[in-house]
Amino acid sequence: MARRIGVFVCHCGVNIAGVVDVERVAEELRKYPGVAFATTYQYMCSDPGQNLIRQKIEEENLDAVIIAACSPAMHEETFRSVCKEFFNPYRCEMANIREQCSWVHDKKEATEKAIKLVKATVEKLRGNEDLMPIFVPIEKKCLVIGGGIAGIQAALDIADAGYKVILVEKEASIGGRMAQLSETFPTLDCSQCILTPKMVAVARHPNIKLMAYSEVIDISGYVGNFDVKILKKPRYVDEDACTVCGDCEKACPVIIPNEFDMEKKPRKAIYIPFPQAVPSTYTIDREACLGLAPLTCAQCKDACEANAINYDMQPKIVEERVGAIIVATGYDLYDKNKLVEYGYGEDDDIITSLEFERMLSASGPTGGEIIKPSTGKVPKKVVFIQCAGSRDKQHMPYCSSICCMYTAKHALLYKHHVPDGEAYIFYIDIRATGKNYEEFIARVMEEERINYIRGKVAKIYREGDKIVVWGVDTLTGKKVEIKADLVVLAMAIVGRKETKEIAKLLKVAVDDGNFLKESHPKLKPVEALSRGIYFAGCAQSPKDIPAAVAQASAAASKVLAIFSKDKLEKDPLVAVVDEDRCSGCGVCVSICPYGAMQRQPNGKAKCIEALCEGCGTCAAACPSNNIEMRNYKDEQIEKMIEVIV
């Protein structure tokens, strides 16, 4: 394999050249067997740098190229596409002499190491095969998991572009958290008024198959070809026949709390979570219903004139093949029972932010009136506590991002409802970074005369019909004691526990807060590590509505980029199993983080190339050493080690 290898050493300004003696690296490499040419340049990735490579390949008749520069994660694509014009792109390799050398070593050692790294790359390059990209067919249909604002937006964007979407929602209606909110900051427009048109658009869109009251129970496959199983839970009411007249609800004798109203308003066992629900239909709560045997209690069925109720409905499993998946499973509030310092939130007059949101809502339990829950009277003194569970090492260490804004909104709305009331807000810092957010906070502070107290609350306890709040004002250094009628906790936001289950099915990591882990925190904030899986909304991190909508559209555009092609091109650096020698032990099958290793009917392992990300875990784990990574073969790696050691 006598090749004429060209070595191009990059200065990267002073990033490399300031530490590594680049001229010496080139000089040493010129003497190395197989290397026909070596030079240096200021910025290899610049246009003149790329042109230099082109020119030298022609002049020196090179048939392989090494760029000694930054990490291949940065510019491998750039240089391979240059080389593609002349020969197979897998004859181009990068030696990382920046991140793994000049940035972490001192001058003398760095130069020595750089020389070794480039020489090792020469050895690897000599063992490289010419590879062709793998092509994978695509099913141009997208699965969106979660029907909140993020899921709705993503589904609409993809459907508007002309592709089919399956929108799966666990609850009886789409709408999610946004449907529960009263008004949205900073413009104070009614949350439902701006959300419901989108919900209706989803229901009407010919490209969207809405599967509410359903759950994703199994996902297998890979980008372009995911096989999904969706459990359609029985509503016991025919969605199309139900006219939402409400006669069944009147007849139903079972009364239980409505989850949509944070359990502060009663509902019947046959219910519609809120009037604008989509799909617009009643649902029988299987747990609460007296018995689905019509003999026991059939009062709803007797009352239903449309004859929409069917107690014999069965759960159904629907199988679908999709090309891409968007996870938009949303958030939950941190469990207030874990907040020891705030009385475990057991008191009627200590409520969470979402409960207060329902209280403010015109369709909520109080019809929009603000009350002190223990007495039903108007509260004259309200204390809002920010960061309840957030920015707290004992609870959740992160900032929940939206609490500063919605607490300001809460206080403002309280003052509008109760002009002679007093509102206090305990805060650590005010984080109002969105567009027009700071102006909103200033308006609340100045015009509405809300008392902002910088400091944390140490203790809350009941004294008679008042809730006593002990805190400290860290700006004056004085202790504060407020006898309040109502305390509202701005609870930390956590990912839903269902997110964890979905993440498990998708083999995506979640962090301590149950938030999905993105591929790159800055440059790939909507992508999962596995291709074809994208995130939107609070499932990935706490965020406000505009950010959730933006991320949903971003995820949709990523899906559309996949769907714009007829076949997917994939890096062919995958695992290859020597089937003749495979003993069928299955270690690789169980260890593969991408589910790419599968057992064939004959018991032997097989690599699904479309799934394989080339991580090499299987190759390392195979007890009989029968798995090799293309272009990372054992002999290549051994030779590299020899040069370095």
Add this chain to the structure above:
Amino acid sequence: MKYWVKKELKPPHGKVYIIKDRCKGCGFCIEFCPQGVLQESEEFNAKGYHPPKLVETDDKKCIGCGFCSLICPEFAIHIEKEEEEKDEKAD
């Protein structure tokens, strides 16, 4: 206050009548009552069986579905639905 509503929803009530001496202790009513209103009593009836009794002294939990009277093989139990007018008077 469990619910924040001004007018609480009131479930319908049924009054349970047990004709003790007809009971032959099959236990169907106890087994199938969806609200779990009934339990076996310790007393004996004329036939020597234990007739059912209410779990709680008042029968507030009974919502008057009437399933017990429907399945009782001896026609020993029946329900009278309490009319809602009463509630309105109480309001």
